[in-house]
Amino acid sequence: MPGVTPKIVQTRYTLRSLDVCTGKNSQTRTLRAGVTGRGTDTTALELAVQRISLDPKVTSGRWWAIDSEI
Known part of the structure; x- marks a missing residue:
């Protein structure tokens, strides 16, 4: 979707993983x-x-925060 990735990049988020699997x-x-x-x-x-x-x-569509220290 145009505009989604640039907005995330502008706020200094880093995409660490992307996974697609079969649903239910x-x-x-x-x-x-x-x-x-x-x-x-x-x-x-x-x-x-x-x-x-x-x-x-x-x-x-949903998201959630996970606190973790690396």
């Missing part, structure tokens, strides 16, 4: 992205999930 049935796929960043402003991630969810082929 053979007609669906699950996309998982691992993203890291500094700070607590999650606006860019919220906007990215909202924009992706606007696609009529997308049936669900």
Whole structure:
């Protein structure tokens, strides 16, 4: 989607992993992205999930924060 990745890059998030696997049935796929960043402003991630969810082929979209120290 145009505009999603540049917004994440502008806020200094880093895409660490991207995984696509078969969903609950053979007609669906699950996309998982691992993203890291500094700070607590999650606006860019919220906007990215909202924009992706606007696609009529997308049936669900969500994100969550995981605190971890590397």
